[in-house]
Amino acid sequence: MDSSLQVIxxxxxxxxxxxxxTFKIVIIALPIAFLIGLISGLMNVSSSRILRALATFYVDIIRGTPLLVQVFFVYFGLPAFLDIRIEAEVAGIIAISLNAGAYISEIFRAGIISINKGQMEAARSLxxxxxxxxxxxILPQAIRRMIPAYVNQFIVSIKDTSLLSVIGINELTQSGEIIISANYRAFEIWGVVGIIYFMIxxxxxxLARVxxxxYASQ
Structure with missing residues (x-):
């Protein structure tokens, strides 16, 4: 036990x-994803077929491909095509933002269409x-209904950052892998990594329940 405690x-x-x-990437990526999701969600419920088609295409592409592929595309594919260099953390933030944005777009779309159409008609008549x-x-009511789904996506995105270790970002999972490669104490290290993720x-x-x-009391 003393040896395990010392390792930890x-x-x-x-x-x-x-x-x-990990927290820094998520804190930067999620507001960007929220903005992407808001714009894409509004496009998805607009009267313009072109805007709806663009939003649907974006959501389908992101939801239809693994996040790991998206990470590789942003970090390796785009720089090769555009002949530029993208830092690993920046690529990670872009990939998480685009991925979460597609799911948040669907959350916005569902939230907006859940509001009774009569409210839109009544406001227009005024x-x-x-x-x-x-x-x-519409949006203030929809956002209240979206809070649980948005928080769930926030949690999923925190877990998804573990995939960013493949491009060399020293987030929590990568840090654990580096330590284990040096001391071979996988049980203790992965246990602590799991506990830290759980605590976050x-x-x-x-906080989401608060x-x-x-909002429910308003």
Whole structure:
């Protein structure tokens, strides 16, 4: 036990540093994904066939391919095609943003169409434009309903960052792999990695419930 505790204590600083990188990627990527999802979701419910087709194409492509392939495409494929260099962390943020954005787009679409159509008609009859009706009447209600699904996507994206180890980002999973390659103590290290992921996700889940209760009481 003493040996295991020592291994864990020695590994903890590097693992926590990896956890911070994981959190940094998600904190940057998720607001971008939210914006992408919002725009794509609005395009998906618009009256324009072209906008709907573009949004559907984007969502289908992302949802129809593995995240790992998307990571490789952004990190290796795009730089080769455009003759540029993309840093690993930037590529990771782009891949997570595009991936989560497609799923958030569907969350927005479902949230918007769940609102009774009569509210749109009533607001339009009062003289509000379609855009103002969407911004002031439909979206506020839809976003309240979307909170659980959005938080779930946030949690999924945190787990998905473990795939970024394949392009050399020293996030939590990669940090664990580096430590294990040096000390061969897989049981202790993967156990701590799992506990850190659990603590992050559990804290976010509790925070989400607070927001849900707050919005439900309004």
């Amino acid at each position: 204590l020695e590994a903890l600083p590097m693992l926590l540093k990896g956890a911070l990188i 003289g509000l434009s379609k855009w103002l009706t969407m911004r002031l009447v 996700i559990y804290a976010l889940s509790r 927001f849900e209760r707050r």
